[in-house]
Amino acid sequence: xxxxxxxxxxxxxxxxxxxxxxxxxxxxxxxxxxxxxxxxxxxxxxxxxxxxxxxxxxxxxxxxxxxxxxxxxxxxxxxxxxxxxxxxxxxxxxxxxxxxxxxxxxxxxxxxxxxxxxxxxxxxxxxxxxxxxxxxxxxxxxxxxxxxxxxxxxxxxxxxxxxxxxxxxxxxxxxxxxxxxxxxxxxxxxxxxxxxxxxxxxxxxxxxxxxxxxxxxxxxxxxxxxxxxxxxxxxxxxxxxxxxxxxxxxxxxxxxxxxxxxxxxxxxxxxxxxxxxxxxxxxxxxxxxxxxxxxxxxxxxxxxxxxxxxxxxxxxxxxxxxxxxxxxxxxxxxxxxxxxxxxxxxxxxxxxxxxxxxxxxxxxxxxxxxxxxxxxxxxxxxxxxxxxxxxxxxxxxxxxxxxxxxxxxxxxxxxxxxxxxxxxxxxxxxxxxxxxxxxxxxxxxxxxxxxxxxxxxxxxxxxxxxxxxxxxxxxxxxxxxxxxxxxxxxxxxxxxx
Amino acid sequence: xxxxxxxxxxxxxxxxxxxxxxxxxxxxxxxxxxxxxxxxxxxxxxxxxxxxxxxxxxxxxxxxxxxxxxxxxxxxxxxxxxxxxxxxxxxxxxxxxxxxxxxxxxxxxxxxxxxxxxxxxxxxxxxxxxxxxxxxxxxxxxxxxxxxxxxxxxxxxxxxxxxxxxxxxx
Numbered sequence: 001x002x003x004x005x006x007x008x009x010x011x012x013x014x015x016x017x018x019x020x021x022x023x024x025x026x027x028x029x030x031x032x033x034x035x036x037x038x039x040x041x042x043x044x045x046x047x048x049x050x051x052x053x054x055x056x057x058x059x060x061x062x063x064x065x066x067x068x069x070x071x072x073x074x075x076x077x078x079x080x081x082x083x084x085x086x087x088x089x090x091x092x093x094x095x096x097x098x099x100x101x102x103x104x105x106x107x108x109x110x111x112x113x114x115x116x117x118x119x120x121x122x123x124x125x126x127x128x129x130x131x132x133x134x135x136x137x138x139x140x141x142x143x144x145x146x147x148x149x150x151x152x153x154x155x156x157x158x159x160x161x162x163x164x165x166x167x168x169x170x171x172x173x174x175x176x177x178x179x180x181x182x183x184x185x186x187x188x189x190x191x192x193x194x195x196x197x198x199x200x201x202x203x204x205x206x207x208x209x210x211x212x213x214x215x216x217x218x219x220x221x222x223x224x225x226x227x228x229x230x231x232x233x234x235x236x237x238x239x240x241x242x243x244x245x246x247x248x249x250x251x252x253x254x255x256x257x258x259x260x261x262x263x264x265x266x267x268x269x270x271x272x273x274x275x276x277x278x279x280x281x282x283x284x285x286x287x288x289x290x291x292x293x294x295x296x297x298x299x300x301x302x303x304x305x306x307x308x309x310x311x312x313x314x315x316x317x318x319x320x321x322x323x324x325x326x327x328x329x330x331x332x333x334x335x336x337x338x339x340x341x342x343x344x345x346x347x348x349x350x351x352x353x354x355x356x357x358x359x360x361x362x363x364x365x366x367x368x369x370x371x372x373x374x375x376x377x378x379x380x381x382x383x384x385x386x387x388x389x390x391x392x393x394x395x396x397x398x399x400x401x402x403x404x405x406x407x408x409x410x411x412x413x414x415x416x417x418x419x420x421x422x423x424x425x426x427x428x429x430x431x432x433x434x435x436x437x438x439x440x441x442x443x444x445x446x447x448x449x450x451x452x453x454x455x456x457x458x459x460x461x462x463x464x465x466x467x468x469x470x471x472x473x474x475x476x477x478x479x480x481x482x483x484x485x486x487x488x489x490x491x492x493x494x495x496x497x
Numbered sequence: 498x499x500x501x502x503x504x505x506x507x508x509x510x511x512x513x514x515x516x517x518x519x520x521x522x523x524x525x526x527x528x529x530x531x532x533x534x535x536x537x538x539x540x541x542x543x544x545x546x547x548x549x550x551x552x553x554x555x556x557x558x559x560x561x562x563x564x565x566x567x568x569x570x571x572x573x574x575x576x577x578x579x580x581x582x583x584x585x586x587x588x589x590x591x592x593x594x595x596x597x598x599x600x601x602x603x604x605x606x607x608x609x610x611x612x613x614x615x616x617x618x619x620x621x622x623x624x625x626x627x628x629x630x631x632x633x634x635x636x637x638x639x640x641x642x643x644x645x646x647x648x649x650x651x652x653x654x655x656x657x658x659x660x661x662x663x664x665x666x667x
Contacts, residue, residue, distance in 0.1 A: 168552035174545040175522060182538040189529050189542055220579040386615035390607050391629055393583065397590060398637055405644055410591040418584060425575055426508050444541040451535045458535065
């Protein structure tokens, strides 16, 4: 009965209910606008909601989080600019669909499967929190390290064939992420003696540059062609279309919830892994992947929304953030005098069930706002490109500036934008750069922890990897992905044939 | 993985530059802590820059094998005038942001670019710029409380006046 009473708290309180609704709607727009990130919005909200009670503060943040993860898909489909990293995979098939005049259908199906994925994630949070927390606690540093490599390799392998360029881009990203003072030894890395580089390169500036500016510059080539009128036809997808993709959606939602539950990995990796999974299990897609396959939308969008529920599992049971947004939320809980960790669920079960229930409501609001507001949203895209592009550039500049109130970040953004533009011109994928930057710290820290605990011996590290079933599976997956994309794979199979 | 498309203008120079920069970064990573220990702060940077050198080298070899003949031109297909003008506009924006302030710089930026890129007249461009900047300002400054450089605009007085207006209405 207690659980039910706690679950009903946000439903019966009109103020909380409206805060979740407002948060979700705002989240959709924040997630969709390149340069505005959910992480940024939630971190700013902490200062807004400092004096609020914990329930309303959490309600608003949960709404923004849920809406934002979904919102990133909007601009990925309409403009080929993922509004958030978790929508990188969505652009691969979403934009080709929009170019075919099927933006409405794409957004419709994405909304429904996001709701579906979100629901599975919340279910996982409610049912399997203790079990999954047990699983995650067994992860060794070497496993985190391999997970990071896996994430980067996956994006590289999705880059449309040229794995070499994909790996270069991933390595470049890790390098960019390493710039600045090493947090463990305070040694300067890639600072070239300048103090401006000691704090590192702002990740947001890199991301806005690579995805906002370079895409803007790329679109200048076609500025004089008539603007892309994204025709919005049917939005609500047919039941038969949804039904057809439920089996895949179940699998990719599970991937999303599990990946989301792993500390440090969020919707972005979940979406990419799910996309990769879909390309492997879908034998005959009606449309090839990368050209507008519905499976290419279902997989990442179920997974990234399922990862939201998943990300709360380590946050609430272990006190470890599942991703950047939950990291900020942990900060918010601390501010409100709560102590996320194993004891939270014992001492304050009401908080746990309140979060479960708020997530569920945010998920429902996401479905409602997602299916109803599309035409208004698309009006923004229907503006002439000669007007839209300068506005996107201005938003990108403001976004890059706003992170640290620094003009230097604007230069960084422009530098990475121009560099990204040339990379695009010459066939280098940009996704792995961003993944590399995000995962650089995770990879570096865990590599060092792993090798120190194995007494600086590669042999011991390998022995440890082979002895642990979990590490072995991860190691084998990394190897498999690498080998399957190299000519060696083709040679083996040609010989067999 | 071998693509036989012709080499694009500037592609060779770009890949040579990437290879050289990767070599320099490898050297720079080596100078962090050398081969001191596998857990040294320079270990992961050295490994990643080594991967960059190898992959940039492989790509350079691929590029050299591509036929150089192409109908594309550097000035038309890779860096056409609108791209150069836009990059210059962003640089100008960054230069003017602190001295002029957010509002005038943004209006100038949008007005200039919209006028240059669209076939519409200056009146259209200035109206669109003013309305857009006003909206962005309201969202960022007042709702998200992002502080933008005020520059020559007496922003503090403006906000105080706006607040006065609202409180007078209450």
